[in-house]
Amino acid sequence: MAMPVPRSEGGRDAIEIHNLTKAYASQDGSIEALSDLSIAVADAEFVTIVGHSGCGKSTLLRIVAGLLAPSSGLVRVRGRTVGAPLSDVGMVFQRPVLLKWRTVFDNVMLPIEMLRLPRAEGAQRALELLRLAGLADFRHHYPAQLSGGMQQRAAICRALVHDPSLLLMDEPFGALDLLTREEMNFELLRIWGDRRKTTLLVTHSISEAVLLADRVIVMTPRPGRLAGVIEVGLPRPRTPETKLDPRFVECVRTIGRSIGLLYI
């Protein structure tokens, strides 16, 4: 049995993952995507998960969101066992998947409509978020008129508009070019700094993982197990200079080693 990850100081745990295992049926028997994974995420904590492709990171997020049932083990969100899709979750995917027939504003309003929340308040929050994400001037544009980075920012607004307690992000910047990705990291930090949601973000990029997170969870490939947990401990707000901090470099190095990259 894996050691449960020590919870971070103060605050109750927003997400508890206990001995989670997920196996998929396949042609040659069953494939284990996640194996005996235990993680706890504190309230308002930003946790990133890194690992090779196919280490079950996305599977983990889908289980936490209640979109997928685990084979064994359990997930608790704010003390309640997850058994069905959670509306208390904002989800951002690798692709923005905005509705192309809706304007940016109407896209951000989708959760308000679907969850049948009060429209006036929702509209106000949508506008605030769009302003925060620098998209206020583009709210009447269609997604196809925006760049990839702007579309993803709109998707982040959509994930936050119904004020969920959890933000789950599945390689949200994986489809963007490197420069945009850098920019988006700081955009996200700015938005997150304003809202302080408990956030679980999956990424391939070690430096992205360190830059964003309070803690980085490293996973082994196939089946996904816990390879290590790194407390980042860098001060916030993080800036481009953060990347020059020796502690940042040390974190990246430690993670690289635990993931099996020997050259850093």
Added chain:
Amino acid sequence: MGISKTDISATIISIAVTLAAWEILTRVLRIPGFILPAPSAIFVEAVRRYPLYLYHSWVTFYEMVVGFLLAAAIGVFLAVVIVYSRFVRNMIYPQIVALQIVPKVAIAPLLLIWAGYGLTSKVLLALLVSFFPIVVNMVTGLLAIEEELLDLCRILHSGRWQEFAKVRLPNALPYLFSSLKVASTLSVIGAVIGEFVGGNEGLGHLIIIANSELRTSMSFVALFCLSLLGFLLWGLVALAERVFMPWEKWQSAAPAAA
């Protein structure tokens, strides 16, 4: 899609050249009018008896449009049912395909027996000829949803109705409209087949009369009217597409750099 002046003038020039060559050849080679009338003769025929052509065009257009609209309504309805019920899909999809395989020309005489020589049989044929692409495309469109969007719907507890109305249906619109364009041109064929087989109205009927009397210029005017009607309905669909999918014009254009 932008149409420049050069595009238009190229089209006009090519049509003018074709017509001129046609006119000259019929005169130089002394081709008899009942085999291939000159464009000028066709034009004279059209102008001289325009009320006749106008009336029969109206009849054919009416059959086309009603058949087309019914095909759209039935096609969309069937597609929704097929997508949402496996049972219904297994029941009716094979039959729809079988119906599509049967040549409509071959069942036209039957339809005349069942629905009579009036407009109904023509409307039914226009419907039968044009509804298949609508069903098939609409089914594809309703199913072509990104996995993540369905996840999002589940997180947002959308329920089936909101998922359909807010995600699946609008997502299927581009598929629907491209099939409606195809169907609009097919509906002309359906209406004319019906008029060929029986009846005493419509452009198809005029062509039969013209042929039996060897009045070839009359056939040509009727043919011209037919293609005009097809164009007209197609244009109306294209117009509706622009009105109902204002976002689509941004789709083809590359988005601004990331």
